[in-house]
Amino acid sequence: MLKEIFEYYHLINRLEKFLLINKNSGAVYKIDPKLGEILASNLNNNYSNLFLPQEMELELRELLGEKSNLEILKESAKKLEKRTAHPKAFCLNVAHSCNLSCLYCFAEKGYREEDNQKLMSEKTARRAIDFLFAAPYPVIELDFFGGEPLLNWKAVKNSIIYAGEKTRFSGKKIKLALTTNGILLTQDICRFLNQYEVNLTLSLDGPKEVHNDLRILNNGKGSFDSSFYKIKQAVFSRNYQNYYIRGTYTKKTLNFSKAANFFIEENLENFSLEPVISKDTPWSLDFEDLPIIEQEYEILANLLVKRKKEGKPFSFYHFNLNLYNSPCIEKRLQSCGVGVEYLAITPQGEIYPCHQLTGYKEFKLGDIFQGIDIEKQEIFKKIHFLNSKDCLTCWAKIYCAGGCIANNYYFSSSLFKPPELFCALLKIRLEYALALSVE
């Protein structure tokens, strides 16, 4: 039965291209439009009445003989589960306070209640850096996050200098990053961050009316004017390199291609636009929003095709799929390393599995003074897509690696259960990314 083929292959029809993806190996095939049209027209009846000219049928049947990578992945997953945990990337939450009150902020969950110490002391930051340098990796990552990290600029600055000194003695390379809403950026701060090659993630949701919808100052007014010009200056000061504009779209600002156009017009051509993480609010996304979101990704993908032809491409994070220099098995299985290689540190020095799980006491993994509770960390070693029932049957798993674990927990109360809406979204995005990667 030809139908059987589609248990192993997923058909993509995007940007006037037809692709088949092997669900268990990730192999990508380009399909002739004639065959593609026939397959696409049979998609809705689940291919049960699929009849093809003999030549086409023979070729399609050959696909059944193609190999699966699941066994190799299972072997590696077993090793991953037994690995010795070492931190490789730290998110230092240097300030659990913010000069904005964005209505959709997830960080707020982590510090709303009993936090009395809102800023990380330099001593705690140094201790965390020592902890990180003790790991056996040649390349380590340190991200400054908040709240708004520039509210604790002195600690950030001194930590960067301290980490820089440590690289000299340890021979390790460190990748530095800082996320900011831009308001407190000054020329001096920019100069310093540029000198130390700190990657900047700059929060900006789009043009003024979009940005001001939910990104508001503590006095209730929109923050666009306070952020935008600083962000532009910062990006200009680093010669348009080593930065990402990070926008959020919500139910109220679904037409995110508008934001993309705005960024491009403003020469802010490295950006990502992310769905809001929230539930039961007027701005939370739901399934009825998917058709519009799909359209928006289509507009964005077509814009990228056009700009590439004109020799003026932009960089949209989720379309940056590198088919030919793909990551290793370990990365494919567990992606971000949440709770094992990647950890978030609160101002008090507590250790959490990631910046989005900060404040969930059930996941507190210890603190940088006493060390990590290895037993509590065990469950995070088991995080890979083969341990998720939903992912096992999903065509996207080789490219998705099981989604965002913090999102899983937030929406499904399980680390291993990806929320359907976000999977649907990811798959749309991925289909475009794959179609864009194939000539």
Next chain:
Amino acid sequence: MGKYIKLIVNPQLKNGGCMTCQSSCQTACKTSATVSNQPCEREK
């Protein structure tokens, strides 16, 4: 491969784990694990 179906790429699932490439989702999106699609940096 054939007249109607052409293999574009079979992603090499190579052993690695050297951890040179990016962990976490921090440098860009903050909420999504698309880090698994970032390029391997081992050769660099």
